[in-house]
Amino acid sequence: MLIVRGIYRRLLRTEDLAEPCFLCLCTGKHQLHIYQDCMHVYWIPFFPHRKKGTFECGHCGQTLEPEFANPGMKERYRSTRKKCRTPLFMFTGPAIFTLLLVHVLFIAPILQRNAIMEHVNHPRPGDVYSIVQEKKYFLLRIERVSGDTVFMRQSKLSTDKRRGLKDGEFHSKDAYSAFTKPFLRSELIEMYDKNELLEVDAE
Numbered sequence: 001m002l003i004v005r006g007i008y009r010r011l012l013r014t015e016d017l018a019e020p021c022f023l024c025l026c027t028g029k030h031q032l033h034i035y036q037d038c039m040h041v042y043w044i045p046f047f048p049h050r051k052k053g054t055f056e057c058g059h060c061g062q063t064l065e066p067e068f069a070n071p072g073m074k075e076r077y078r079s080t081r082k083k084c085r086t087p088l089f090m091f092t093g094p095a096i097f098t099l100l101l102v103h104v105l106f107i108a109p110i111l112q113r114n115a116i117m118e119h120v121n122h123p124r125p126g127d128v129y130s131i132v133q134e135k136k137y138f139l140l141r142i143e144r145v146s147g148d149t150v151f152m153r154q155s156k157l158s159t160d161k162r163r164g165l166k167d168g169e170f171h172s173k174d175a176y177s178a179f180t181k182p183f184l185r186s187e188l189i190e191m192y193d194k195n196e197l198l199e200v201d202a203e
């Protein structure tokens with residue numbers, strides 16, 4: 001899979017320097033720039049990479065890395081760099097990733113349970129329950145409801161893969177047994193809690 005990633009640079013701060021350019025000796029156009037590099041994935045800022053600076057002369061265009069500067073300029077670089085904060089947007093990627101993880105681990109299961117409990121608490125003829133028991137997947141279809149008891153027909157077929165339940169044979173006219181089996185609603189809730197009731201397909 002092709003993943004587009006790379007590093008981009010953002011200018012955090014520019015300060016004018018009193019020292020002349022070491023090459024053309026021009027004063028007044030000598031500046032210190034502090035940059036922050038950031039790793040991106042598909043252009044979404046993912047992680048701040050490194051913060052660094054460059055001395056640049058606006059007159060002759062000469063640049064100088066801080067490690068080659070004189071002690072005074074080095075100190076100026078260090079103190080200026082310290083004042084620059086990493087922009088918060090550079091943590092956008094980890095923030096999105098954390099939100100997705102919270103959704104998948106905590107919110108989605110709650111929403112799924114609420115949706116299934118809504119059907120179990122208001123059962124209607126025609127609702128189809130996907131069930132797995134002893135590694136076999138099959139369907140239960142509500143035939144009728146009487147008080148707290150739900151009468152269901154079981155699919156004649158079963159499969160060892162969940163996606164097999166989508167096959168046409170499971171949804172043909174005579175796919176279900178002629179006999180109904182009673183279930184208390186509390187039993188259906190128990191099946192959900194035991195991870196046996198996987199989904200409800202309401203008509």
Ligand SMILES: [Zn+2]
Nearest residue numbers: 021024057060
């Ligand atoms: Zn210069």
